[in-house]
Every structure is written in C-alpha cells, then in structure tokens.
Amino acid sequence: KEMSLTIKQRLASTKNLNLPQIVQPQHKHEMSHHQVAFPSGLDHSSLQPCPSEVVFQNYTPGELYEVPVVLRNRDKVPHLVKVTLESSPYFQLEIPSDASRKVPPGLSMTVRILFTPGQNKDYFHQLLCITDREEFIVPIRAIGARAILDFPGQLEFWQCPVKYSTEKTLLVRNLGNWAAHYQLSTQSPFSVTPAMGTLGIGDSMQVTVEFQPQKTGDHSASLAVHYDTGEDTHTSLHGRAVDVHIRLDRNAVTFGKTYITRSNRAIVHIHNLSNITACFQWKAADTQEQEDQLKQYPRLCQQEKDKLSDFLKKCRVDITRREHSALLTRTLQRVRAKLQEDPMLFYDDIFCLEPKEGEIWPKCSTEISVFFKPQEARLYKQAVYCDISGRETRLPLLLIGEGIGPQLHFNPEELNIGKVFFRAAHRYEVILLNSGPLEAPFSLIPPTTAMGSCFTFMPQEGVVAPDRLKIIQISFCPTILGQFQEEFCFHVTESPKPVTLTIRGCVMGPTFHFDVPALHFGDVSFGFPCTLRCCLSNTSLAPMAFNLRIPEDGLGEPSICSSVQILKINHPSWRKGARGFMKPREFKISPCRGTVRALGSQDIEVTLCSNTVREYELELVVDVDGVGKKLLAMPLTHLPGCSSKREVLPHELHLPI
Known part of the structure; x- marks a missing residue:
C-alpha cells in the first residue's frame, strides 16, 4: 500500500518525525554570540527537519519532482543555519536568496529538493545542514522500479x-x-x-x-x-x-485367561465423528516429549560403535587410522538418521495391534484387532496410546491379559487317611489330571518335614499329556505319633505355582493287651519259685518291639531259691542288718524283651522267688521301643508263705530230707 502512493501522497502521510543524529558538533560558536545551554541535549540536533527523510517514488525518467524540507528551530535561542547539497546531475537544492539565515526560536525555514531521474532506478543523496552548534544530514532516497506482491496484511x-x-x-x-x-x-x-x-x-x-x-x-x-x-x-x-470429536469405544481391553503359546483376540473401535480425515498411529509413549527422549541416540550409537570396533579388532585392523575413524563416524550418522526417521510405533511380543497406523474418513469408524500372546503364566499389563489427528493428547488404551500354563490338579486334592498304625506300611493312590490343552511336565519338590519324609511317591516326575491323567502311588510308613497335615508340592513347567496335594491323618501307637487281667501268685513259700504264664497279643498291623519290667522289684542280686539256701547260709542277704543291703530281684520275666509280629502274640512267663516276708502289690509294665514307656501295666499280687512278720533265718527252716 505504501509503495502505491505518489510522492505527494507519501509526504502527506508522514506522521513520525525523527531527530537527525549530529554528524559533527561545533565547539567554537563563531557564528553566535549567545552562550546559552541547549535544551535539546548534545546527542540530537537543535533543528527538526520535516520530513526526516526525503523519499521520491513512482517517478518517470526525465520529469522534474520537488519535495520541500522544513527546518524548525526547537531551541530557545536563534541559530544561524546553512544548508548545502553536493553537486549531482539528478538532485538540486533550492534555497532562499541568502545562503545562511538566522532562524529564531520556534520558527522555521524551508528549502526545496529538486529531483530529475535519468532512469527508473534507485538513487541516494543527502542534505547537509550546518548550524552554530552542530552539523547533521537529511537522507534523500529515490525508490526506483519495485516488485510489489499483494499479500494481505x-x-x-x-x-x-x-x-x-x-x-x-x-x-x-x-x-x-x-x-x-x-x-x-x-x-x-x-x-x-x-x-x-x-x-x-x-x-x-x-x-x-x-x-x-x-x-x-x-x-x-x-x-x-x-x-x-x-x-x-x-x-x-x-x-x-x-480438539474435535474423536474417541475410542473403550479405555481398557481385558482378555480372558489364555494358555501360553496360544493367542487371544479382541476388537477396539476408533470413532471419528468429526469432519476431517483423521490419521492415527499406535505409540508406546504417551507424549511427544517422551518419544523424543526415546530417540536419543548416544547410547545406541555407542553400542554400534563398540560392535564395529570389536569387528575391526578381530579382523586385525588398526582402528586409529583416519579412514577407519571416518567409517565409524559414517556408521554413527546412519544410526542417527535411522532413529530420527523412526515413527516409534508400538511393537511388543505379548500384545499386538493391527493395523498400527491408518486413516479414518469423516463420520466413520475403524476396527483395531488386539492380539494377546502370553509367553509366561502371569498377569500382563501394557498401556498403548493412539496418536490421532484432531486430538492434542494421545488416547490411552490399557491392555490386560493373564497367561496360564498347564492345568494340573490332583483328584482328590486332599487325602484323609484317617488313623494309621505306627511303623505300619500303608499304600494309597491319587490321580494327577491334566485338564488343559498343554503338555504338563511335573516333578516332586522334596519335602522338608520329618513326617513328610515318611511318604514316598511313584513316579516323582513325568509328563501328563493334554486331557489325560497319571496315577501317583503313595507309600507311607510313619515313624512319628500324632495327628499330621502335610502339603506336598509338585513343580509344573511353565506354571508359576506348584500343584499341591494335602494329606492329613493320625498315627496311632501299637495296640496290645494281656490275656489275663492280673497275675495272682497267692501264698508263696519263702525261697520256693512260683511261675505264672500270660500271653501278650499285638492287635495292630505293625510289629511291636516290647520290653517288660517290674519297676518296684529289687535292684540287688537275684533272689536265692531253697535248694541253694543251705550252701549259702551265711549269705549277706540273709543276715539281718548287713551293711549295704539291697533288696534282691525276686521276679524273673521270660522273655523280658522281643518283637511281636503284626496281629501276633507272645507267651510270657513270670517267676517269683520270694526272699522277703511281706505283703505287697506290684505291676508288670510294657515299654514299646520308639513309642513310649509304661504303655500297659498288669497287676502282680502275692502273699508270703509265713504269717510271721519277722525275718525267717536259715537255721530256723525245716528242710525235708
């Protein structure tokens, strides 16, 4: 618009006036007798030219053009003004008759610039103004032929x-x-x-x-x-x-349980309800800033550089030489360019989206297939982002899927064996069932408890084919009494949790009894052995190692029978008041220890040879090895043959001849 104005129109449109810069200050005020400070300052002139720049435009070669220049005294004192113009074939100066003129404060003088162009081209000149204070110039510019492209403002x-x-x-x-x-x-x-x-x-x-x-x-x-x-x-x-109306039909996709090495598929729709054709890409990063960080190449470039250096070293190439350094540099540049061109689309071994990029027409929808291919039996979560035209933020989509391995389980999963006998061998069977489509290799995890070590499984490892079963035989020989609950674990390949079998029960000690409630010896003569018999029966399903004893029997020497009493008439045990006297052992048990087979019996003989005169009651107790002591007690009663309470001495005995 400015270039289309004539010279007069442009002069009339000039609004901003700039003070010209001083070219050379006058230090000697030869042309003025006034010694007054200039309010305009030392950096700018005391005269204001109007216009500040003389411009000629849209002219025709050979014609004469004129622009007036007004010089106004903006100081508080009069100034003597002299205006000059260097000789030029195109520019002339038209001034008043007096070459130098004194301009009072606030008043002005006018000079005219005449321009006669020779060609339609640019011209440059300047008007020199000299006062008693300074010298300054007014630029003169003639704008020749110009190209004007009518771009809007x-x-x-x-x-x-x-x-x-x-x-x-x-x-x-x-x-x-x-x-x-x-x-x-x-x-x-x-x-x-x-x-x-x-x-x-x-x-x-x-x-x-x-x-x-x-x-x-x-x-x-x-x-x-x-x-x-x-x-x-x-x-x-x-x-x-x-933002325009573009959205996903849902924010999350949850897959059902999927076997490893198998795949599952779901559908997601992108709805474009706007009037534009939307281009989309599935990305792993949720913002462009994160994506740009992923494109940072120094670490990757260093890896490529190290690989190439190792290769050159193996080839026995001197990598310090200039040509090989240039080879490394070019390799890094290629890697950098490759990274910058990478659209950084979403790629994953577990989740896959197809198509990864495309276009959606206005008022249309597109279908995205999401595939889930688990590699391990665990829960997977992955967020992906749809970078699409018309939406500033990327549309998030959360993918959730659970991978499952072989489906093994015991039938039954819990085995209650009830009451079992101590050290008795027991056998059971359970079924290991594979209810899935995958082969299931399994192996027993060795138990660490004392009761668990009493169990034996056959087989301990193997493979169960899909939809098949395997019989597991269990042998149990308990060596610990009491109730128990053991959990046995079998490791299954590609399964995060082992398959378990729980066995509970109670281990009982051996059951046994005597065939008589007690042994009654009645009246027993002093020194005459008396033997009674009984039978110990084992009613359990395991052999029983027993030990028979009479706790209250004497701890001294065995009692002496009547046949040897005469020969040992002076035996210490017979003499009343002997020092160190200990009660003799008056009972003899045969056998006193042994093993009774399962559901078997053992005949027992108990012989009493009394060397004391008294009345007392004793017990025959049964200890079972590995089980406990005094598990059974049978009463033993007897009455000495003499009614006297004093001790019977050997010389007082009347032995038969």
Missing part, C-alpha cells in the same frame, strides 16, 4: 483441528513495475509453499499457507516476504487449534 485460521493440516491458498499478483525475486518464510506451526521463486510484472501465482498446530489454543506468527532488493513485507498469521 493478516491471515486468520479459526477453529482448526489440532494435529491436522489446515491450508489456505492465496492468489498473489505482482502489482509492481519490476520482476519479483522473492523468498517466503514463517514459523511453526505455520508453513508456506513455494518458499522461493520469481514472478513477472502483472503475473499471478498461488501461495499455500499451512497451519498444523500440535497444541490447542491460539497461535501467532509472521509470514515474511523477502525481496531481492533487501526490503521485507510481513503478513500477520493467527490461528486457533481445538
């Missing part, structure tokens, strides 16, 4: 989808009188094409301005047109980005 993009390219095409014409050699530039999120070119006088072209914001909100930039003459023009660009 402002271009608006309103309510544009974010992450989507909105374009506006301008029809630009060269209104000037010179061919336009131009370059166009702007800033993100705006772009322009073509970026450079040439446009003849009166010709037109199409310029496309693209607005592709990555964030919602208002955006501003400037479209600069750079001419080959050095001038620039600017067009203000404004745009507003918004």
Whole structure:
C-alpha cells in the first residue's frame, strides 16, 4: 500500500518525525554570540527537519519532482543555519536568496529538493545542514522500479483441528513495475509453499499457507516476504487449534485367561465423528516429549560403535587410522538418521495391534484387532496410546491379559487317611489330571518335614499329556505319633505355582493287651519259685518291639531259691542288718524283651522267688521301643508263705530230707 502512493501522497502521510543524529558538533560558536545551554541535549540536533527523510517514488525518467524540507528551530535561542547539497546531475537544492539565515526560536525555514531521474532506478543523496552548534544530514532516497506482491496484511485460521493440516491458498499478483525475486518464510506451526521463486510484472501465482498446530489454543506468527532488493513485507498469521470429536469405544481391553503359546483376540473401535480425515498411529509413549527422549541416540550409537570396533579388532585392523575413524563416524550418522526417521510405533511380543497406523474418513469408524500372546503364566499389563489427528493428547488404551500354563490338579486334592498304625506300611493312590490343552511336565519338590519324609511317591516326575491323567502311588510308613497335615508340592513347567496335594491323618501307637487281667501268685513259700504264664497279643498291623519290667522289684542280686539256701547260709542277704543291703530281684520275666509280629502274640512267663516276708502289690509294665514307656501295666499280687512278720533265718527252716 505504501509503495502505491505518489510522492505527494507519501509526504502527506508522514506522521513520525525523527531527530537527525549530529554528524559533527561545533565547539567554537563563531557564528553566535549567545552562550546559552541547549535544551535539546548534545546527542540530537537543535533543528527538526520535516520530513526526516526525503523519499521520491513512482517517478518517470526525465520529469522534474520537488519535495520541500522544513527546518524548525526547537531551541530557545536563534541559530544561524546553512544548508548545502553536493553537486549531482539528478538532485538540486533550492534555497532562499541568502545562503545562511538566522532562524529564531520556534520558527522555521524551508528549502526545496529538486529531483530529475535519468532512469527508473534507485538513487541516494543527502542534505547537509550546518548550524552554530552542530552539523547533521537529511537522507534523500529515490525508490526506483519495485516488485510489489499483494499479500494481505493478516491471515486468520479459526477453529482448526489440532494435529491436522489446515491450508489456505492465496492468489498473489505482482502489482509492481519490476520482476519479483522473492523468498517466503514463517514459523511453526505455520508453513508456506513455494518458499522461493520469481514472478513477472502483472503475473499471478498461488501461495499455500499451512497451519498444523500440535497444541490447542491460539497461535501467532509472521509470514515474511523477502525481496531481492533487501526490503521485507510481513503478513500477520493467527490461528486457533481445538480438539474435535474423536474417541475410542473403550479405555481398557481385558482378555480372558489364555494358555501360553496360544493367542487371544479382541476388537477396539476408533470413532471419528468429526469432519476431517483423521490419521492415527499406535505409540508406546504417551507424549511427544517422551518419544523424543526415546530417540536419543548416544547410547545406541555407542553400542554400534563398540560392535564395529570389536569387528575391526578381530579382523586385525588398526582402528586409529583416519579412514577407519571416518567409517565409524559414517556408521554413527546412519544410526542417527535411522532413529530420527523412526515413527516409534508400538511393537511388543505379548500384545499386538493391527493395523498400527491408518486413516479414518469423516463420520466413520475403524476396527483395531488386539492380539494377546502370553509367553509366561502371569498377569500382563501394557498401556498403548493412539496418536490421532484432531486430538492434542494421545488416547490411552490399557491392555490386560493373564497367561496360564498347564492345568494340573490332583483328584482328590486332599487325602484323609484317617488313623494309621505306627511303623505300619500303608499304600494309597491319587490321580494327577491334566485338564488343559498343554503338555504338563511335573516333578516332586522334596519335602522338608520329618513326617513328610515318611511318604514316598511313584513316579516323582513325568509328563501328563493334554486331557489325560497319571496315577501317583503313595507309600507311607510313619515313624512319628500324632495327628499330621502335610502339603506336598509338585513343580509344573511353565506354571508359576506348584500343584499341591494335602494329606492329613493320625498315627496311632501299637495296640496290645494281656490275656489275663492280673497275675495272682497267692501264698508263696519263702525261697520256693512260683511261675505264672500270660500271653501278650499285638492287635495292630505293625510289629511291636516290647520290653517288660517290674519297676518296684529289687535292684540287688537275684533272689536265692531253697535248694541253694543251705550252701549259702551265711549269705549277706540273709543276715539281718548287713551293711549295704539291697533288696534282691525276686521276679524273673521270660522273655523280658522281643518283637511281636503284626496281629501276633507272645507267651510270657513270670517267676517269683520270694526272699522277703511281706505283703505287697506290684505291676508288670510294657515299654514299646520308639513309642513310649509304661504303655500297659498288669497287676502282680502275692502273699508270703509265713504269717510271721519277722525275718525267717536259715537255721530256723525245716528242710525235708
């Protein structure tokens, strides 16, 4: 618009006046007798030229053009002003008759610049003004033929989808009188094409301005047109980005339990309810910033460099030489370029989405297949993000799936064996059933408890085919009494948890009894052995090792029978009041120890040879090895043959001849 004005129109439109810079201050005030401080300061002139710059434009060669220049005294004292113009064939100065003139405060003087162009080209000159205080210049510029591209002053993009390219095409014409050699530039999120070119006088072209914001909100930039003459023009660009109605039909996909090495499939829909064609990509990062961090290549480049260096060393190549260093550098550059071009789409061995990228037409939907392929028997969780046109933030989708391994279980899972006998061998069978489609290799985890070590499993390892079973035989020989509950674990390949079998029961000691309730010896003669018999029966299913004893029997020497009493008439045990006297052992048990087979019996003889005169009651007790002591007691009663309470001496006995 400014370039289309005539010389008079441009002069009339001049509003801003700038004070010229002082070229050379006058230190000797030879032309003035006033010694007054200048309020204008030392950096700027005391005179204000109007216009500050003389401009000629839109002229015709050979014609005469004139522009007046007014010099106003802005000081508080009068100044003597002298105006000069260097000789030029194109510019002349027209001044009042007096070459130098004193200008009072607040008043002005006018000079005229005459311009006669020889060609339609640029001219440059200057007007020199000299006062008693300073010297300053007024630039003179003649603008010749110019190219003028009629770009608008402002271009608006309103309510544009974010992450989507909105374009506006301008029809630009060269209104000037010179061919336009131009370059166009702007800033993100705006772009322009073509970026450079040439446009003849009166010709037109199409310029496309693209607005592709990555964030919602208002955006501003400037479209600069750079001419080959050095001038620039600017067009203000404004745009507003918004989210449009595009969404996923759900935020999470939960797969059912899936066997390892098998796959499961689900469907997700992307609904595009807007009026744009939306382009989408499935990404692993939820923001562009995180994705850019993933593209940081120093670590990857170092890995590639190390690999190449190792390879060259193996080939016995000197990697310090210049050509090999250049090879490493080129390799790093290729890796860097590869990373920058990588769209960073989502790839995973467990979850897979198809298609990973594509387009969705306006008011349409697309179907995304999500596959789940577990490699281990565990719970998987993975978040993926849909980067799609029209939405600033990526749409999250949470993928959840559980992988399961071989499905082994015992039938029954709990075995109650009830009451069993101590050290008796017992046998049981359970079924190990594979209810899944995968082979199930298993192996017993050795038990660590004392009761668990009493169990034996056959087989301890093996493979159960899909939908098949295997019989596990269990042998149990308990060596510990009491109730128990043991859990046995079998490791199953590719299964995080072992399959377990619980066995509970109670181990009882051996059951046995005597065939008589007691042994009654009645009247027993002193020194005459008396033997009674009984039978010990084992009613359990395991052999029983027994030990018979009479706790209250004497601890001294065995009692002496009547046949040897005469020979040992002076035996210490017979003499009353002997020092160190200990009661003799008057009972003899035969056998006193042994083993009774399962469901068997043992005859027992108990012989009493009394060497004391008294009445007492004793017990025959049974100890069972490994079980306990005094598990059974049978009463023993007897009455000495003499009714006297005193001790019977040997010489008082009347033995038969």
